[in-house]
Amino acid sequence: MKIKTKKIILHGKTKTEYQTVTxxxxxxxxxxxxxxxxxxxxxxxxxxxxxxxKFSDKDQNFTSDTIKFNFKTQKGLTKNTITQTGEMFVHGEVVKKVDSAVxxxxxxxxxxxxxxxxxFGFRANKIKVINDKVAVSGPTHPEFEGVPLPVYIPFGFFPLSNNRHSGLLPPQFATNDQMGLGLEGLGYYHVVNDYxxxxxxxxxxxxxxxSANFNPTYQKRYRYRGSLNFGLQRTKRNFKGDPDYYSNNSYTLTWSHSADARARPGTSFSANVNASSTTYNRNVPNNANLNFQNQLSSSITYxxxxxxxxxxxxxxxxxxxxxxxxxxxxxxxDVGFSVSTLYPFQRKEFAGSKRWYEQLGIGYNGTxxxxxxFYDTAxxxxxxxxxVQWGAQHNIPITLSLPPIMGGAIILSPSISYSQVWLAQQRTLTWNDTEQKVDTAINKGFYLDHQVSFGVSMNTALFGTFRLKxxxxxxxxxxxxxxxxxxPxxxxxxxxTIRVNAAGDSLTYSKLQGGMYGGYGNIxxxxxxxxxxxNxxxxxxxxxxxxxxxxKLRLIEGFGFNGSYNLLAKTHKLSNISLYLRNNLFDKINLNATAxxxxxxxxxxxxxxxLYAWQGPNKSLGRITAGSISLSTSFQSKPKDPAKDKEKKEEMDKQMNDPIFAADRQRLLDYMRQNPAEFVxxxxxxxxxxxxSFYFTEQAKPDYSGFETxxxxxxxxxxxxxxxxxxxLSANGYYDFRTKKLQTFTMSISREMHCWQLAINVTPVGLFRFFNFTISPKSGLLQDLKINRTRSFYTPY
Known part of the structure; x- marks a missing residue:
């Protein structure tokens, strides 16, 4: 302490606190x-x-060579300072703090x-920063690695708000051999309200x-969240008169809605709509996965x-x-109504163990x-x-859980079931002797078919051990x-039974086949x-x-067979046998096989x-009429930083399982597949x-002249x-062995540049072949500050 000058000097790891200032x-x-x-x-x-x-005041933090601060006026002056606001770092030779915000x-x-x-950064002689709102500067020019670029703008406007705000969406330049030069992503983002x-x-x-897209999103915490996208697409390739000229109009509609289960217990509403013109996906440039997506489905459920x-x-x-x-x-x-299993003979107040007849249960489910x-083009x-056709189905199952016998080793389960279907049409086949083919007629009306079945089943488990050592x-x-x-x-x-070909072969068919619900058997x-x-x-x-x-080591997780034998049938008493095998080899290779x-x-x-296969000439045990095999495996090296990898997986699992993120999940996955180099x-x-995967099946030819595999x-x-x-370097693709063609293939190269990223995507195979070159900052604040080069080539098969 200096008494005469009234100064106090502190040395070492000092810390001074005054109100909100540290x-x-x-x-x-x-x-x-x-x-x-x-x-x-x-x-x-x-x-x-x-x-x-180091100086901090509420959300402001400064790291400096020298700091001067007046406690009375709350003003400060620093030299060679670094301060952070949101994702933006501001370096200043001299920084003057005039109040808590400016x-x-x-x-x-x-x-x-x-x-x-x-x-990299943007150099400016004068800057004004308002916390969490905006930073404004005078003439500004960019620098890379300390080298200034001779590109100046008269002023800089840097939004620092963490909240949403309306504004223009900058486009990126693209070149397409069939569509010409283009601007992609040009648009406007508007905040309607908090929701x-x-x-x-x-x-x-x-x-x-x-193409034009309208994409509103909405969210209310603890209630619901969703998004909608409606798109129109006008595709023109080449010019009129050209033999390869093509013109098409198409649309797409997607809607995703999820409700929080806590909003209305017992009631839920969800939507996952994905509909479009049948030509929309194939005309989207630079998205190989979408070009080959031929199956679309939607569901809105209450x-x-x-x-x-x-x-x-x-x-x-x-x-x-x-x-x-x-x-x-x-x-x-589609309407479904069900009644959970009821136990009509069960006592309201239990005294001792349950009697066997109290386990008799009856339920109902109907649809x-x-x-x-219709055809989209007609x-x-x-x-x-x-x-238009309609149908209904009713099922009334009656079950009884009997006490285990033989010390619990065997479980018996008797059951009775009554089923009924209502249909609005039936199909009648007739042989046309003049044209030598089968004609089909659809008859409208009300048709009712029903079935009752009685059954009892028994199951147990047997164990055997073979000692090797x-x-x-x-x-x-x-x-x-x-x-x-x-x-019955x-x-x-x-x-x-009708004739189906000129050779005189006949076929027994069900008139209800092909309806909303199939009819029951005739035997x-x-x-x-x-x-x-x-296992x-x-x-x-x-x-x-x-x-x-x-x-324990699982050698085979499961293998076996299922079948039945009809004692009352005149022919085909033994059913086809379903064989299956499932296994996980070395905890790496998933194997599933069916036949x-x-x-x-x-x-x-x-x-x-x-005739059975072992009867008559050419005896055998039988034949395989259909089967499938699927194999999948994945390998990866150990992470460089295990703690970082664990944190990333936990965050991803949290988002993938959280219903709040359901609306954005598919769009994010689509974007990741389209731009894999940005997510390395x-x-x-x-x-x-x-x-x-491999699949095969035998089926009759459309003209009933034979069969084909x-x-x-x-x-x-x-x-x-x-x-x-x-x-x-990364790559992904899809190869079809039947056509012997590589249907899709995308290769990506990524460069980690600390605060920047470089990505090159190349798709040399597919309907749209393209390459994309992008250099951009990692920060979302400067996501539009990027160098992008895209070229597309349309190659119809």
Missing amino acids: LEAPTVEIDQQTQILTAMHSKDSAGNIVSDA TYVKRGYFTTCNLDEPH WDAKLYGNVYSYGSW SKTWVDKPYNLTVSANHNQNNQTGIVNLSLP FRNQAS FTLNRFLDT KDKSIRHIIRPTIGFSYA SLSRKYYD TSGSITFGLDN LEMRYKPKNDSTGEYK NFSPYKRNRLGGDDT DFNIPWSFSLSF ITSASTNFNGSFSLTPKWN
Whole structure:
């Protein structure tokens, strides 16, 4: 303390607090007469700064060489200062704080780079900063690595608000060989109120193509959240008179809505609509995944569960379409009503154990549907109304849970079920002798079909152990099920036999087939159902494990078969056998395989003959009529920073499972697939995933002249590899073995540049082949400050 000058000097790790102000510095001088506090940094013997002076006042933070602050006037002056507001860092040679919200900067530097010597920024001699609102500067020019660029703007306007605000959406320049030069993403964003906002944006090309999208979003915390997008697209390629001239108008409509379950307990409403013209997806440039998306579906659902009552109601509207065939199916409405299982003989007050008859339960579930179908390119109201059909189905199951027998080893479950369907049409087939083909007629009316069935089932589990060594054994678990069911035929009036080809072959068919609900069988069934499920696991003690505990290894997770034998049928008593296998090899390869095994010989149409495969000439055990195999695997290296990787996964799982994010989830996934280079995780040096699927089935030819085998095989692959700690190469694609073509392939190169990112996307295969080159800051505040180059090439097959 200096008594004469009334000054106090502090040395070391000092900390001064006054109201909302906190100051930390290695050296602090306090003048009691002027109420001015001066803080200074410290240097080592080589002249390097060891510790800075740090000043904070509410949301403002300064790191400086020297700080002077007047406690009385709340004004301050700093030198060589760095302050942060939101994502923006402001460097200033001299910074003057005039009040708690306003700061002036002399010879300042704007940047989103968090280094003391930033990679890039905007240099201006005079800057005014208003906390969480805006920063305004005089003439400004950019600098990269300390090198100024000869590009000046008369003033700078930098919004610092963390809240939403309306404004223009800047476009990016693109070149398309078929559409010409274009501006993509040009539009306007408008904040309506605290719950609503909207974007209106689009693309325009020099050859006449354009698209426009209207995208409002809404959210009310603890109530609901959703978004809607309606788009119009006008596609023109080349010019009139050109043999490759193409012109098309199309639209798209998507709507996603999710409600918080806490808003109205027992009642929910959700929507996931994805509808468009069948030509819309194939005409979207620079999106290979969307170009090959031929299946679209929508669902709008309202459901209600009555409190303290066993009733459940679901009302929905559904839509699906195939862009390849142009068929659109609408179901409006679909109504489902169910009554949970009731136990009419159960006592209201229990005393002791339950009696067997108290386990008798009865329930109900019913559905009502309306459906219409039409071709997108040939829609008329009359054609639409002509395809309208309706139907209903009712099921009344009666179950009884008997006490386990043989000490709980065997469980018996008897059941009775009554089902009924209502249909508005039936299909009649007749042989046209003149044209030598089968004609189809649709008869409108009211048709009722029903079925009653009785059954009892039994299941148990058997265990067997085979000891390999003293500390290693294999355990085999067998779960057999067997049951008996009886269902009298009540549907014979809906079956007929007709001639189907010139050779005189006949076919028995159901008149209700192809309706809203299929009819029931025409054969009285007294069937024995059987099934066998197995799994194998190894129990062993690791050699290097000092705990002495045994571990389990699943060798085969499950394999088995299911089938039935109809004691009352005249022919085809034994049903086809369903075979299956599922496994996870080495905890890395997921394997699923299924097959349909027919024990009968094949007839001329590819169906089952009346003779078993082991009867007559050419004896065999049977034949495989359909099957599928799917394999998938993924590998990745260990993360460089495990803590960072764990934090990222927890945050992603939270967002993916949170219903509040449901509305934006699909749009984010689509954007990530379209721009993979912008979402590279440099914390994972390499990753690879591969999936393969194969399917085949035998079916009769459309003209009933024989049968054919339909096969499908494809593989999807996705990989990412860091060539260096800062360069990453990734690729993904889809290969169709049937066409022997690589249907889609996208390759991406990314460069980590600390506060910037470089991304190159190339798609050399597909309907739209394109490449995209982008350099942009990582900060969302400067997301529109980017260099972008896009070129597209339309290559129809």
